[in-house]
Amino acid sequence: MFKIYMVDRSNRFAYEEFLDDYFRIRHDIYVGERGWFDLARSDGREIDAFDTRDAIYLLGICPLRGVVAGSRFLPSLKPHLMNDIFPQLAENGVPRGEDIFEWTRIFVVPALRSPGKPSGAAxxxxxxxxxxxxxxxxxxLSVVCEPYWLERLEVLGWKPLQLGKSLLHKDGEIIGLLLHMSDEALSITRNAYGITQSVLSSSRP
Structure with missing residues (x-):
């Protein structure tokens, strides 16, 4: 269907057009679809304080359609959402370390979703x-998310650990999770979606 491309400061210059589409789709989804109006911008791009040079993006890019999915990652030793905005979600302190990143802003475009059943694109x-x-x-990975993600990620073998009590935010209830990345998690996730090969691409589309 599509491949996943990693974009960081080392290759960002080659993906500027795709990143522009990514930020516009983020705006469509998080502002237009989910109603997070505090994120609204007049230029139609959803860019926040954590879209820095330290951010790493995974872009799902389809040759005929462009950007169709995305996620963002931030090193936990740098400013990030849980540490700087929602530290109360982690009762024993926000997990931080060289091998811990924060995961945010996942999306799949509406046309590739499968309401009521597992989405191949997801x-x-x-x-x-x-x-x-x-x-x-x-x-x-640490993540600030809605409570339903706990069960969803448990099924994928990511062994989510809730870090504290939930918080009732103006956009809904949120929790802080710590996820464990492993070969086992990859195997379970692949099996759940019938994926047998790597989805990462090392070359620009």
Whole structure:
């Protein structure tokens, strides 16, 4: 269907057009679809304080359609959402370390979703996330999310650990999770979506 491409400061210059599409789709989804109006911008791009040079993006790019999925990662030793905005979600302190990153802003475009059943497009993104972490020797991911993600990620073998009590935010209830990236998690995730090969691409589309 599509491949996952990793974009960081080393190759960002080659993906500027795709990143522009990525930020516009983020705006469509998080502002237009989910109603997070505090993120609205007049230029139609959803860019926040954590879209820095330290951010790493995984872009799902389809040759005929362009960007169709995405996620963002931030090193936990640098500013990130849980540490700087929602530290109360981690009762014993926000997990931080060289091998811990924060995962945010996952999406799949509406046309590739499968309401009421597992989405093959989402499966590609999930596999790409685990593959990326194993390749970069990222042992754990922290994430601020809605409570339903706990069960969803448990099924994928990511062994989510809730870090504290939930918080009732103006956009809904949120929790802080710590996820464990492993070969086992990759195997379970691949099996869940019938994926047998790597979804990461090392060359620009």
């Amino acid at each position: 499966g590609i993104v999930y596999c790409g996330i685990v593959e990326f972490c194993l390749e970069r020797e990222i042992r754990q």
